[in-house]
Amino acid sequence: MDKTSKILEWIDVLRRRPLMILSDTSFFSLRGYIEGYIDALGLAYDIPKFTLRISLWYQQKVGMQSDVLWINQIVSYNSDKSDEELKLMVLQLLTDFFEENPEWYKPEYWS
Numbered sequence: 001m002d003k004t005s006k007i008l009e010w011i012d013v014l015r016r017r018p019l020m021i022l023s024d025t026s027f028f029s030l031r032g033y034i035e036g037y038i039d040a041l042g043l044a045y046d047i048p049k050f051t052l053r054i055s056l057w058y059q060q061k062v063g064m065q066s067d068v069l070w071i072n073q074i075v076s077y078n079s080d081k082s083d084e085e086l087k088l089m090v091l092q093l094l095t096d097f098f099e100e101n102p103e104w105y106k107p108e109y110w111s
Contacts (some may be wrong), residue, residue, distance in 0.1 A: 004102045007041075008095060019036045027083035031071055033092065045105045053110060054097055061096070 014021055014030065022029045035051070042050025055070040066073045074089055081089070103109045 002102075003105050007098050011091055011095050011098070014090075027076065027086050030087050030090065034055050035069075035071065041105075046107050047104070047110060057094060057097055057101070061093075 014033075018025050018030065022033055036050050038054065042048070047053070051069055055066075055068075055073065058070040058073060059065055062073075062077065064073075064077065066076070068076065070093070071090060074093065075086060078086060079088065098104065101109070
């Protein structure tokens, strides 16, 4: 199983069984965990500003620009959504990112 498939599997576990990974099911718990996980991936695979790259991808996807990072953009653009809806949106967008960028872990991919 390649790196992207493993991450997609991890996202699916977060979606179906969040308490296997998180201490509670709140949006803020999920958000904090994902932010840390993405930062760790960037460090582990030597991808400078990985979170920023996801943010720029998200901005292209929705056709909007912002100075805040992607999860904050989701919250800002969808302030009328419940925490449950926001969690589903974040997980789906994260899935979309990794499916659309299957070679994300290769530093030359970002050159």
